[in-house]
Amino acid sequence: MSSEVVKSGVDQLQSSRRSRMALVKKRFNDLVLNFYGWGGYLFLYLPIIILVIFSFNDSRSTAQWAGFTTRWYGEMINDSQIILSLWNSLFVAIVSTILSTIIGTLAAMAMERYSFRGQLMMDAILYLPIIIPDIAMAIMLLIFFDITGIGFEPWHVNFFRISLAVPYSVIIGHVAFNISFVAIVVRARLAQMDNTLEEAASDLYANSWQTFWRVTIPMMMPGILGGALLAFTLSLDDFVITFFTSGAGFNTLPVRVFGMIKKGVTPKINAVSTLMLLFSLVLMGISLIFRKGGDDENIMDLSL
């Protein structure tokens, strides 16, 4: 009898020690995991935060803090080259977004709603511009514009009372890589769309155009807007393709920044970078509002 009590007591002791060990192990694992997690996010954010901090540095150095100033932002605003390239960027982004959104949306409808001969080939052609590295696409377009002689002449335009001279080649190139991205985003939306509403519309004697404009397009809208925002962001951010297709003397903001970096590091570049950073944040915020569902699946779409 007593030996049994002792035995169960020992068992209890052992099992409680085992569970304590397991607890310690779990704590340790959680610690390692948290360390990794926070370390990862720190790695992603710290360089950007430091970049922003040093845009306010009262010295030409980007490594030693010498007090707070906003003079680099003043210099940025007074640099007519930077301001001009900003307007160029915005103009190229707006025009190429409009064109690629229309073209990409139509293509997405064809690919998602129909099955036809040659679909696989079109699929490949739509995916290629995404897979091919931008340097390859850039030199392809450079050779093409050079041989055919089209594109390099500038489009003179008054954009918010500022006269710009934008080479057609840049806009053509931006549309060429944006069509595919728009098509993917819109296709994703079409794939998860409920077709019954369209069927209901036609049951209620709406003709196909009415159904298209009153039902299909409104339902596709989140995808179309998402695609447009992605195109706008990609166009605004593009450096490589613009750099190679613009010919001499035309700068968008990233091309201008690259030229400045090549000449040397100054907090003025940090200031321009901070401005571009704010731009991206605003764009991302807008796209989040459009996808108000906000579940993981939708957020993952942003990675495209």
Place this chain on the structure above:
Amino acid sequence: MHKVFAKYPSMRPWLLLLPASLWLFIFFIAPLFIVLIYSFQTRGTYGGVVWQFSIENFQRTFDPLYFNTFLRSFYIAAITTFACLLLGFPLAYYITTRPPQSRGTFVLALMIPFWTNFLIRTYAWLTLLRTNTGLINTTLISLGILKHPLPLFGNDFAIVLGLVYGWLPDMVLPVYAALDRLDNSLLEAAQDLYASGWRVFWRVIWPLSLPGVIAGSMLVFIPSLGAFVTPAILGGGKSLMIGNIISNQFLAAHDWPFGSAMSTVMMVVMLLATLIYFRSTSRKERVQA
């Protein structure tokens, strides 16, 4: 158009595709073929192109001078992919262990740096890594930890770091998506059967997350191999990759046929990698089915 649309239903997809296919055939497929043709031509004495068929450009690609750059680019892209996996897998796993309602925020936090301009993210590292005036070296020296600056800049290390920083979210997101789909009961079953932590990882978690790992590796490897901005800024003009050699042929050396040949080889390698990827995933799906 309205009438054509109603009358010929079989033409509908092609009508919808007309603008896209026109644009892409003229401004993408045609340029692609021109590059292919160019790569078999000869460079003229003053930089132009002589229309004379030759495979000399491809032979030159295997000249050790250029071939070594090819190999180095491969090596840099492979190291970058591996480093992204090493850093990205635990990060993806970390996100799956967060409470479900806050996971979206963690994923979003991953996307914010990703949405900022690549050039700027690379520039951020330039200000940190530069040998004599970079923040890391100046800080370590002023704290007395170092006497001489570390060689952080103008080498392969800087390029890999810049590429890992640039493409890490491309690894984390697909891996996270795979881990998120993972059935928790499988892990519990393994634990109930007294599998150790490592065993659970290697026998259950890793095989099931493999599709995500492969997708992420492709998404990191391909842009790393074709990198141009990162080596141009962080390589300090000394450490170069294929992308820089190609761009030099167009901007400085004026040897367009050779530049075309190099980019043709690069594209073929990438297309092969992509095909292998699609093959391997579809087979896996077949097995699962």
